[in-house]
Amino acid sequence: MKKILVAVDGSRHSDKALKAVKDLLRLNDSLAITVLYVIDIPNNVLAHQAGEISPAVFEEQARINAETVLARARDFFRIDGFEVQTLSKYGHPATVICKVAEYEGYDMIVVGSRGLGAVKGLFMGSISSKVAHLAPCPVLIVK
Amino acid sequence: MKKILVAVDGSRHSDKALKAVKDLLRLNDSLAITVLYVIDIPNNVLAHQAGEISPAVFEEQARINAETVLARARDFFRIDGFEVQTLSKYGHPATVICKVAEYEGYDMIVVGSRGLGAVKGLFMGSISSKVAHLAPCPVLIVK
Numbered sequence: 001m002k003k004i005l006v007a008v009d010g011s012r013h014s015d016k017a018l019k020a021v022k023d024l025l026r027l028n029d030s031l032a033i034t035v036l037y038v039i040d041i042p043n044n045v046l047a048h049q050a051g052e053i054s055p056a057v058f059e060e061q062a063r064i065n066a067e068t069v070l071a072r073a074r075d076f077f078r079i080d081g082f083e084v085q086t087l088s089k090y091g092h093p094a095t096v097i098c099k100v101a102e103y104e105g106y107d108m109i110v111v112g113s114r115g116l117g118a119v120k121g122l123f124m125g126s127i128s129s130k131v132a133h134l135a136p137c138p139v140l141i142v143k
Numbered sequence: 144m145k146k147i148l149v150a151v152d153g154s155r156h157s158d159k160a161l162k163a164v165k166d167l168l169r170l171n172d173s174l175a176i177t178v179l180y181v182i183d184i185p186n187n188v189l190a191h192q193a194g195e196i197s198p199a200v201f202e203e204q205a206r207i208n209a210e211t212v213l214a215r216a217r218d219f220f221r222i223d224g225f226e227v228q229t230l231s232k233y234g235h236p237a238t239v240i241c242k243v244a245e246y247e248g249y250d251m252i253v254v255g256s257r258g259l260g261a262v263k264g265l266f267m268g269s270i271s272s273k274v275a276h277l278a279p280c281p282v283l284i285v286k
Binding site: 001020023024026027028031107108113128129132135136137138139140141142143 | 144163166167169170171174250251256271272275278279280281282283284285286
């Protein structure tokens with residue numbers, strides 16, 4: 001277990017995922033950590049088509065939001081002296097997370113049990129359960 | 144992250160869960176590992192009611208099977224110099240796993256993505272998805 005991919009979306013459960021990864025780093029600081037934010041433009045644009053924001057403006061806002069969440073993640077690790085890589089990608093979150101893990105040979109994926117988009121009371125966040133289904137490696141689901 | 148509970152049923156995915164835990168132990172050998180086998184008597188007895196084996200005989204066979212799987216798990220760790228605790232309990236697997244984790248303050252649960260009972264092609268093993276839903280702590284689902 002060397003390379004860990006932690007997916008974030010800025011939600012409370014994704015903060016808990018970052019905390020779990022920091023706990024793993026405290027056990028072994030040679031782990032290589034990548035924090036991934038997937039910008040889910042198609043879904044978000046569809047959701048906002050009825051609104052007043054144009055897709056281009058929305059895409060720019062989503063990109064800024066991704067950068068903000070990733071910068072916060074870097075700071076969260078840096079405060080304890082850990083350096084992590086960050087990465088943002090466009091696409092369907094579960095698919096992108098699993099493809100990155102597969103193509104770049106990650107040993108473990110860490111996700112929050114529910115993300116921003118999940119409806120409270122659902123059996124599990126759809127993203128975390130899809131990741132657990134599609135992943136090429138062990139998946140740590142953080143509650 | 145100090146105490147890890149790994150649930151086994153003797154299946155190929157549960158062997159992979161043990162391997163993932165050994166990888167974690169290699170990162171940090173101060174982790175306390177408990178290997179748990181849950182003997183699901185009610186379901187098993189129901190499944191065998193139509194057969195020739197009496198519930199009492201079946202229960203005894205299930206207990207022997209649990210001991211065999213747990214002894215194999217101990218050997219799997221011991222061969223690399225690691226000592227682990229083993230534990231068997233009766234009940235519904237997901238419920239028992241989560242209750243043990245909660246009452247005994249485990250920091251992480253590790254389960255295989257599919258157990259012996261799961262039908263191939265199901266979205267995920269029903270036990271691993273129930274554990275991910277009910278767990279009081281992070282759950283590592285091993286593929």
